[in-house]
Amino acid sequence: MRERGPADDLEKLDARLRQAAEGARQKVPGGLNYDRPPGSALGLALRVGVELVSAVAVGLAIGWLLDAWLGTRPWLMLVFILLGGAAGILNVYRIARGFGYAVGYRQDKPTGPQRPGDQGPGIEG
Amino acid sequence: MAEGHSPLAQFEIKRWVPIQVGDIDVSFTNSATFMALTVIGVSAFLVLGMRRHALVPGRWQSMAELSYVFIANLVKDTVGTEGRPYFPFIFTVFMFVLFGNLFGMVPYGFAFTSHIIVTFTMAIVVFLGVTVIALIKHKLHFFTFFMPPGVPLIMAPLLVPIEIISYLSRPVSLSVRLFANMLAGHTLIKVFAGFVVALGLFGAFPLAFIVALTALEIVIAFLQAFVFTILTCLYLNDALHLH
Numbered sequence: 001m002r003e004r005g006p007a008d009d010l011e012k013l014d015a016r017l018r019q020a021a022e023g024a025r026q027k028v029p030g031g032l033n034y035d036r037p038p039g040s041a042l043g044l045a046l047r048v049g050v051e052l053v054s055a056v057a058v059g060l061a062i063g064w065l066l067d068a069w070l071g072t073r074p075w076l077m078l079v080f081i082l083l084g085g086a087a088g089i090l091n092v093y094r095i096a097r098g099f100g101y102a103v104g105y106r107q108d109k110p111t112g113p114q115r116p117g118d119q120g121p122g123i124e125g
Numbered sequence: 126m127a128e129g130h131s132p133l134a135q136f137e138i139k140r141w142v143p144i145q146v147g148d149i150d151v152s153f154t155n156s157a158t159f160m161a162l163t164v165i166g167v168s169a170f171l172v173l174g175m176r177r178h179a180l181v182p183g184r185w186q187s188m189a190e191l192s193y194v195f196i197a198n199l200v201k202d203t204v205g206t207e208g209r210p211y212f213p214f215i216f217t218v219f220m221f222v223l224f225g226n227l228f229g230m231v232p233y234g235f236a237f238t239s240h241i242i243v244t245f246t247m248a249i250v251v252f253l254g255v256t257v258i259a260l261i262k263h264k265l266h267f268f269t270f271f272m273p274p275g276v277p278l279i280m281a282p283l284l285v286p287i288e289i290i291s292y293l294s295r296p297v298s299l300s301v302r303l304f305a306n307m308l309a310g311h312t313l314i315k316v317f318a319g320f321v322v323a324l325g326l327f328g329a330f331p332l333a334f335i336v337a338l339t340a341l342e343i344v345i346a347f348l349q350a351f352v353f354t355i356l357t358c359l360y361l362n363d364a365l366h367l368h
Contacts, residue, residue, distance in 0.1 A: 046306075050298045050305070051298050055291060055294040058293045080286075084294075086287045087287045087291040088294070090288075090291055091291055
């Protein structure tokens with residue numbers, strides 16, 4: 001067994017410290033995929049349900065408030081429930097396509113951090 | 126709680142110190158008590174854990190360090206270096222939700238995260254904060270967020286409201302997810318606890334189930350705190366980078 005001097009240990013520690021400092025500045029590509037939190041198929045199903053319902057609820061609320069403001073009851077509410085349903089489908093579509101939680105369609109983000117899970121369908125959750 | 130026979134009795138708000146300011150009821154309730162306990166618990170966990178700040182940490186200190194490093198890495202990986210200024214807020218959110226969930230698991234405890242008003246308030250703070258950050262950073266360019274690129278202008282009247290609703294549904298889905306998980310878990314445990322008494326000798330089966338369910342609930346307490354935090358980070362990332 002080779003004898004390890006204290007200088008040797010310090011050199012190794014120095015290398016590790018440098019590596020850690022490097023890691024603090026740069027993100028490791030291909031690391032954990034945070035876009036989809038860990039979870040089962042049940043978790044995914046729950047998420048899809050929540051997204052669908054919450055978008056319709058927001059549409060309903062906006063329509064109701066606009067109606068109360070403009071006095072057009074019930075027409076804007078009907079329109080916004082439909083728009084809310086569309087937004088809910090859109091949210092679910094984004095989850096299924098692996099767009100993550102992002103609003104919008106721009107998948108290639110030159111400035112944003114890498115998201116390994118962005119490509120391909122992520123339906124298997 | 127103990128005397129309540131309904132599985133939902135555990136979520137009842139009780140005024141412990143009734144206070145009335147004008148027309149507003151600001152009583153100190155069991156919910157407020159557990160929020161205060163959570164803040165004290167988190168502070169004690171971190172401050173007392175780091176009291177000795179040894180180079181080689183003990184069990185307690187390494188738990189405190191682990192939670193710090195975990196969230197620091199999460200912020201770094203999802204938001205990047207630009208997210209560093211927001212780390213204190215995100216860490217606070219994580220610890221508050223996590224300890225709130227865990228204190229709800231203590232017998233006779235009260236899970237304030239099982240109230241939609243609590244989770245929605247947190248979600249709306251995150252949502253407004255993130256929107257303000259995006260507006261400050263990108264000014265009016267922020268509103269291109271709601272218009273998908275490469276879409277003919279004639280479709281805008283239809284697509285922009287849909288995108289806006291989709292954006293506004295974020296705080297709702299963020300808060301409902303945490304609230305629904307905690308409410309369902311606690312209710313389920315109470316329902317099965319009712320079976321234990323009703324079934325007499327065969328009550329051992331639901332009792333065993335409750336033991337497993339309690340373990341699952343503790344996992345969910347961690348998982349939902351994590352999910353809430355990670356969504357906060359992803360929204361912050363959207364605001365900072367506007368992809």
